[in-house]
Amino acid sequence: MEVEVRGVERYWNPILETLPPLKLKAYQFKKFKRIIAWAYEKSKLYRSIYDKAGFKPEHLKKWDDISKVPIVEKEDYLTAQAKEPWPYGDSLCVPLEKVTTYHQTSGITGQPVYQPETWQDWEWWSETWAFALWAHGFRNNDRVLIPFGYNVYMASWAGHYASEKIGCEVVPGGILNTEERILKMRELGVTSFMATPSYALNMAEVCRNNLGMDPREMGIKKILCSGEPGASVPNIKKRIEEVWNTKVYDQVSATEVGGWAYECASQPEGLHVNEAFFLVELVDVDTREPIEELNVPGKIVITAFDQYAQPCIRFDTKDISMWGKPCDCGRTFRILKDGIHGRVDHITKIKGVLFNPVSVEDVVRSTPELGDEYEIIVKKEREVDEVTLRVELAPDVSIPEDEIKRKLSRQLRLKTNLSFNLELLPPHTLPRPEVKVKRFKDYRI
Ligand SMILES: [Zn+2]
Incomplete structure (x- = not known):
């Protein structure tokens, strides 16, 4: 030091x-x-x-x-x-x-x-x-x-x-x-x-x-x-x-x-x-x-x-x-x-709840079983907002995926008051950014 x-x-x-x-x-x-x-x-x-x-x-x-x-x-x-x-x-x-x-x-x-x-x-x-x-x-x-x-x-x-x-x-x-x-x-x-x-x-x-x-x-x-x-x-x-x-x-x-x-x-x-x-x-x-x-x-x-x-x-x-x-x-x-x-322009309402994408990053980074890349996708399905988190697993994770999903879901609800659809992806699936990256994709508009 x-x-x-x-x-x-x-x-x-x-x-x-x-x-x-x-x-x-x-x-x-x-x-x-x-x-x-x-x-x-x-x-x-x-x-x-x-x-x-x-x-x-x-x-x-x-x-x-x-x-x-x-x-x-x-x-x-x-x-x-x-x-x-x-x-x-x-x-x-x-x-x-x-x-x-x-x-x-x-x-x-x-x-x-x-x-x-x-x-x-x-x-x-x-x-x-x-x-x-x-x-x-x-x-x-x-x-x-x-x-x-x-x-x-x-x-x-x-x-x-x-x-x-x-x-x-x-x-x-x-x-x-x-x-x-x-x-x-x-x-x-x-x-x-x-x-x-x-x-x-x-x-x-x-x-x-x-x-x-x-x-x-x-x-x-x-x-x-x-x-x-x-x-x-x-x-x-x-x-x-x-x-x-x-x-x-x-x-x-x-x-x-x-x-x-x-x-x-x-x-x-x-x-x-x-x-x-x-x-x-x-x-x-x-x-x-x-x-x-x-x-x-x-x-x-x-x-x-x-x-x-x-x-x-x-x-x-x-x-x-x-x-x-x-x-x-x-x-x-x-x-x-x-x-x-x-x-301000990234903070939006999902299912009537005010949502800031940075709170999801906070959860992802504090979960050791997850890798570094993720994306958040918001869509409207039959007039209802649907929010999905696609996130890579860390390499060599031995814990069952269902268990990771349960833990992640709980943390996300705590931080955002929202229920997420979760997709756990193999490591190195998502593109790697060199500069600024768009991880929040809102397709409702
Ligand atoms: Zn100081």
Whole structure:
């Protein structure tokens, strides 16, 4: 195990990460007003939304006035980017010559959002990730593999630049396949890597089954997980930590927003919001009223204080979380308990019961007789909702399938209040994802 880091060495930015709450709030309000003024002056997108709502930057006199600023959604970006000049239309706030990098959202839920950055924006992006890496314990004696194809998506680049920034030695995993990546890790004595929770499990499986190597003996000291909810859910984290015999740290990032939340080495079963760079608000899903109480789920609305090419102000992420109690690591940044719980558009009603697919993942990961891959299928049969869980068995399971089904059924009912049809599949039947995976398939619409 690694030596615990104490004192200011614990923080990437010892001043900002430990600002007393009132000072932090004053700092945030100042930065909030600055980005609002910038967007109102430079962005046709924001100006038209604000004018339509009758909002002007000078209306921001006190903290509570923030709730008067209209919330924007992904669709607002898409509408603005559909205008001339292509590809950024009304969303770009700087001359095109100032744009130095291009990224885009994954487009899993439709048309992608194009993301321009100035060099200043891009420096800021890697800084947001540096806070996370440092809090996870990454230092200049780490050799880090980035096992993703470097392309138009953000995560591999941000992880790469931030690792370099804090002094790690970066091994770009680029176009290597999973087996080649693992062999490269062993060859070089890599100490850590970054992955989605699914891919971290997939890599362990390939390591064991295809290469005959034990992932627990690879000497991996930590894994940064990002890109999917899960690494803050205790059973999911535990499963990844066990298969790699390591520590897993969660980090949340979104292309339109930045790397805005991270887990610290104290692992408080939640994530610190980087409140020096972002204003994170939790609002009621229906009424959009602010939620300040602990343990009350709400939707996350984010402002990035320092994105200038394409500002992100009161952006509706559609992610769900809740505030948790403060962490003992000394950071004053607030905690989002269990990280991201899922997305509003994935939470649906089945047989009249509110259902979040992440709760099924929690059950699957806490059942040792089950493998890592599964899918949830919802259909309508004779006007009645039917929900099926298809899940792979772990290799060499000796317990009868009926017994596993009984146990699984009980756990699912406890967590979701629903009865599932269960299909237990042989190991390695379902496809293995490298990046984001669609495990929830709702065929009712
Ligand atoms: Zn902490």
